Amino acid sequence: MERSGGGDAQETLRLLWRSEQPRSGRGRPPKVSLDKIVAAAMTLADQDGLDAMTMDKVAASLGVGTMTLYTHVPGKAELLDLMLDSAWQELYLESTSDNWRKQVERYAYRTVDLHTRHPWLRMVSTTRPPLGPGLLARDNYLIAALSTAGLAAIEVSAACDAIVTFVESAAAVLAEHTHAERFSGQSDADWWAARQVFWETTFDPERYSAIQETWKKGGFNRTAGEAAANAFDLGLKAILDGLAARAQPR
Structure with missing residues (x-):
């Protein structure tokens, strides 16, 4: 299993937040952009798996030399963090309801779709996640929703972690059944x-x-895929029911 959070911390943060643009030599525009590199890497991983996503193959898919990639990103560890955070940005989470349960469910089912599109996500450990805009947008959305559920602040944080742990793990299992x-x-x-x-x-x-x-x-009496989907629905409902039972009247 690949692990996120590797590589040089300061350089990874700079890339995640696009705090500086890479400088091109002698005023010439760069042959590729960082965004195009990340997109190409994700496409390779989607099609052939994370093991097939090498710097050489990413460069070849873009029609440039491998060394060109290194003028934008130091190595595969940093590129993996960029891929992961870019995937989280695809959740496009926005509050469209005052009902905290519906907001959490929106995150949960969009995460299932995300893992289905990018099955390589299940191969990445996020114990030390990249601190990028995708991660912060996801966590801010969940914390904002859970803050209206009548939970104490420390319970809001714990609930967010519990939901993310369950949803990400169960979504990975569902995606694996889909692509078995x-x-x-x-x-x-x-x-x-x-x-x-x-x-x-x-x-x-x-x-x-x-x-x-x-x-x-x-x-x-159901297929393995149906059993996984049923387990996801039941597990999510049980977590949300449990949080609702802990909520204090406001």
């Missing part, structure tokens, strides 16, 4: 069919009686 055949070369149905013998020869219904009973009651 592309990633593995095998459909979901074929994968399970190849393991049908397990249930016939290995599974012990007495030892795993809870699974057996739930199975008999139809608890598993």
